[in-house]
Amino acid sequence: MLALFAQSQTNNTVHIFNWVIHINPANYQSLNPLFILIYTPIFATLWTKLGKKQPSSPSKFSLGMLVTGFSYLWMVIPVAMFGAHSLVSPLWLVGSWAIIEVGELLISPIGLSVTTKLAPNAFQSSMMSMWFLADSAGQAVNSQIVRFYTPGNEVGYFSIIGIVSIIAGIVLFFMIKPIKRLMEGVL
Template sequence: MFEQQPNTLANLAEADTDLNVLGFVIPASWFQSINSLAIILLAPVMAWLWTKLGERQPSTPQKFVGGLFFVGVSFLWVVLSKFVAGDEKHLPVMLALVFVIMTVGELMLSPVGLSVSTKLAPKVFASQTMGLYFLAPAMGQGLGAQVVKLYSVDNQQVYFGIVGVATIGCAVLLLLASKTIKRYMHGVN
């Protein structure tokens, strides 16, 4: 879902992460696999959580707020990890946690969005609605392709800080609108 940002994270892994762990040099490309592995491990946990919570689980807009919040926190984690590292390079575990935190957010957005799209769409337009749903991430990737041009290793703190704060800001706006959005959903959770 967040295809453009991992490219900046791959650059971060290669240019500003200490890849030497106990004499073994971790290939920077391995960090790209963390998202897929985290999805495989965390998707059943999230499904179990929503099932366990049953009627007490957050509404769809609230899950979206949580998803945006976790994605924003993942970017701010880069800033925090560099603050902790100081003049040293990022620790591999700190960068790995960026991907895990982002994946938690992704799991609160993507499957929930797919599910609610089919529930809210008129039956005869279910396929078209799914197509429109996928248009939103495509637009986001287009926007990300423009924003990523502002990234460099020299300004990574500012870049990830602004992206993180902006994402959390969007989560706050969505939180403020969530009750109104929920009313328009006509009982679909």
């Protein structure tokens, strides 16, 4: 949906001093790996410095869902401010990617780590495959949800996805203690 927003509702002609730069909407897809490269050393340093004081894996998952939800709510702002048929600054997309990648780095590498820690040694490879299968199932669901996106319904679209993500993060927050008990010390 961000790709569709980049194509149809983003001002992809940027004026910097006397230069006119045209941004190909497909180039926004490079923001995902760019922010991962920027944030990974920050998160690695943070988790290393916090050591045993760092949040548990379920806490990181919950926070990741909350941050992801806020990244979608971020995209409501330009549409609410400028209207559904106005072209907005590309910085709104950059901001959304910057936020959502924090959520991704709180979920994806943590999930991979927990999957290997919780799986019995004989089933670690199978469980890693299940993790990736769950990810691909999520992408399949996303490919169906994105059909509901059209210019003109962005506020509702981004709001619903953002609110559902935040609710999932809140529900997970209240389940942290039981999940930690079930994980038997694997944090």
